[in-house]
Amino acid sequence: MSQVPxxxxxxIPSFEARxxxxxxxxxxxxxxxxxxxxxxxLEIGTIVALALVVFFGIEAILRLTDTPDFVLPKPINVVKxxxxxxxxxxxxxxxxxxxxxxxxxxxxxxxxxxxxxxxxQKPFVEKVVAPYIVAMVTTPMIALVPFLRLxxxxxxxxxxxxxxxxxxxxxxxxxxxxxxxxxxxxxALARSYGASTFQIFRKIRFPxxxxxxxxxxxxxxxxxxxxxVGGEMVAASERGGLGQRLVFFSSLVQMDxxxxxxxxxxxxxxxIYVLFYFVGKRWASWEA
Amino acid sequence: MVLEPGPxxxxxxxxxxxxxxxxxxxxxxxxxxxYETKTASVHALENFSLGVRDGEFVCVLGPSxxxxxxxxxxxxxxxxxxxxxxxxxxEPVTGPRPEKIGMVFQDANLLPWRNLGENIAFPFEIKGTKxxxxxxxxxxxxxxxADFEKSFPRELSGGMQQRASIVRALAQDPAVLLMDExxxxxxxxxxxxxxxxxxxxxxxxxxxxxxxxxxxxEAIFLADRVVVMTxxxxxxxxxxxxxxxxxxxxEMTFEPGFIELIQEIKATVEGGGIHGLxxx
Numbered sequence: 353m354s355q356v357p358x359x360x361x362x363x364i365p366s367f368e369a370r371x372x373x374x375x376x377x378x379x380x381x382x383x384x385x386x387x388x389x390x391x392x393x394l395e396i397g398t399i400v401a402l403a404l405v406v407f408f409g410i411e412a413i414l415r416l417t418d419t420p421d422f423v424l425p426k427p428i429n430v431v432k433x434x435x436x437x438x439x440x441x442x443x444x445x446x447x448x449x450x451x452x453x454x455x456x457x458x459x460x461x462x463x464x465x466x467x468x469x470x471x472x473q474k475p476f477v478e479k480v481v482a483p484y485i486v487a488m489v490t491t492p493m494i495a496l497v498p499f500l501r502l503x504x505x506x507x508x509x510x511x512x513x514x515x516x517x518x519x520x521x522x523x524x525x526x527x528x529x530x531x532x533x534x535x536x537x538x539x540a541l542a543r544s545y546g547a548s549t550f551q552i553f554r555k556i557r558f559p560x561x562x563x564x565x566x567x568x569x570x571x572x573x574x575x576x577x578x579x580x581v582g583g584e585m586v587a588a589s590e591r592g593g594l595g596q597r598l599v600f601f602s603s604l605v606q607m608d609x610x611x612x613x614x615x616x617x618x619x620x621x622x623x624i625y626v627l628f629y630f631v632g633k634r635w636a637s638w639e640a
Numbered sequence: 641m642v643l644e645p646g647p648x649x650x651x652x653x654x655x656x657x658x659x660x661x662x663x664x665x666x667x668x669x670x671x672x673x674x675y676e677t678k679t680a681s682v683h684a685l686e687n688f689s690l691g692v693r694d695g696e697f698v699c700v701l702g703p704s705x706x707x708x709x710x711x712x713x714x715x716x717x718x719x720x721x722x723x724x725x726x727x728x729x730x731e732p733v734t735g736p737r738p739e740k741i742g743m744v745f746q747d748a749n750l751l752p753w754r755n756l757g758e759n760i761a762f763p764f765e766i767k768g769t770k771x772x773x774x775x776x777x778x779x780x781x782x783x784x785x786a787d788f789e790k791s792f793p794r795e796l797s798g799g800m801q802q803r804a805s806i807v808r809a810l811a812q813d814p815a816v817l818l819m820d821e822x823x824x825x826x827x828x829x830x831x832x833x834x835x836x837x838x839x840x841x842x843x844x845x846x847x848x849x850x851x852x853x854x855x856x857x858e859a860i861f862l863a864d865r866v867v868v869m870t871x872x873x874x875x876x877x878x879x880x881x882x883x884x885x886x887x888x889x890x891e892m893t894f895e896p897g898f899i900e901l902i903q904e905i906k907a908t909v910e911g912g913g914i915h916g917l918x919x920x
Binding site: 537538540543560562638639 | 713716717718736738741743745746747749751752753762763765766767792794812
């Protein structure tokens with residue numbers, strides 16, 4: 353460090369430096385929560401028009417080329433069965449998948465969140481467990497479902513277990529990135545007013561980590577949904593579920609119903625995205 | 641209480657008298673701090689002593705990296721000294737003293753997820769006391785922040801953020817105010833404005849204040865006494881008693897006497913810097 357006290361040249365006004373880009377962890381997911389919503393009538397009109405063009409465009413192409421429904425179902429037929437048979441054909445299976453998904457996410461994310469808060473307290477512990485966390489994040493938990501079926505039988509628990517295993521590590525790895533952001537000045541501020549370790553956690557470390565925790569929940573939910581549906585596909589049970597319906601309808605070559613299930617799954621994914629978009633806006637907008 | 645006067649204070653009889661007075665609110669005695677890093681140990685502070693009387697405004701001035709912040713954090717009980725000790729009203733400071741000390745940090749240090757009102761309420765929440773609404777409202781009005789209670793820090797200018805952080809500290813009505821380069825990140829114009837505001841707030845309550853800065857003019861403008869530190873390791877270079885009358889005005893900073901004092905203090909700091917080089 354230079355010994356020349358350049359700071360003493362105080363006549364030059366200094367303007368605040370631009371804040372550096374924050375460390376957002378191994379994968380930057382924050383783009384997922386910072387999309388602008390449509391505001392003007394023109395924007396909304398264009399969005400609706402594009403949807404109509406895509407929908408009727410596909411319909412027109414399939415009609416003009418005389419494509420049979422077992423190759424690719426026509427959108428109108430898909431919507432027809434989706435609306436007409438929703439209560440009888442799809443709703444019971446939607447609830448099965450939702451039950452597995454919500455239970456698995458709740459269990460996995462809670463464990464992931466608590467573990468993230470605990471392991472980030474000790475860099476040594478973090479280093480030791482890091483390889484296992486990365487391994488769990490990268491292993492497709494769907495692959496474990498047949499094994500879990502053998503272990504836990506044909507009830508709800510194997511899929512719940514797989515969803516928890518898929519979502520938990522995603523929440524864990526993102527939340528850990530959040531908890532690692534220790535702002536010493538803010539902790540010093542709290543300490544100077546006599547804050548306890550728990551108060552520092554609750555009022556400084558947790559709010560600081562919250563944006564990354566929300567990102568973790570968002571990514572974890574999406575992975576959890578994929579695992580729930582995929583798990584039902586690879587190891588179906590008589591309980592059903594959306595994934596099991598996919599296998600069932602495709603084996604009967606009822607592709608319009610197959611398409612309807614795909615639509616439901618896609619809507620669930622979009623729903624999760626929208627939910628966390630608004631959660632992020634409400635609780636993490638200070639960072640944007 | 642016996643204090644060992646530093647060598648510079650012997651050179652400056654006025655300062656030596658002040659230290660020897662013995663009725664200090666804060667005394668720093670023989671403070672040394674060594675940071676151990678992987679490759680070396682860094683001496684941030686070496687045998688530094690300082691006494692601050694009740695109601696006195698002391699500025700600690702020195703080049704960056706001379707241990708000013710280390711000194712202030714030790715005075716606030718935020719970290720321990722390697723040797724020496726800090727006394728507050730005669731009692732050793734071994735940890736944070738929220739009932740007596742208010743800290744103002746570098747770069748405002750507001751919590752970005754809280755709005756201004758919630759930021760000012762933060763110390764009350766930590767202490768578990770009821771916010772003093774009248775006091776907060778009066779301070780907000782005085783600092784021109786009354787209409788910004790619902791604003792978030794990122795919506796405010798740097799000067800407004802720093803004013804809010806001063807309100808946060810003063811709302812606790814601390815006996816001692818410790819300020820760590822609070823205006824370092826502000827432009828020169830905002831800084832002048834903030835200095836005037838700070839003096840106005842201080843003159844109303846006459847709290848004991850220790851203000852760390854690397855800006856010579858700022859130090860002279862604010863202080864009753866400017867304590868100049870050498871470059872690392874931070875030692876006492878010299879103490880200057882500032883005899884400018886109060887209330888102080890910006891015009892005073894243009895007077896020849898003021899400018900001479902700036903030059904003298906700069907020479908002291910630079911001399912201290914060379915001394916620091918020789919030691920290393």
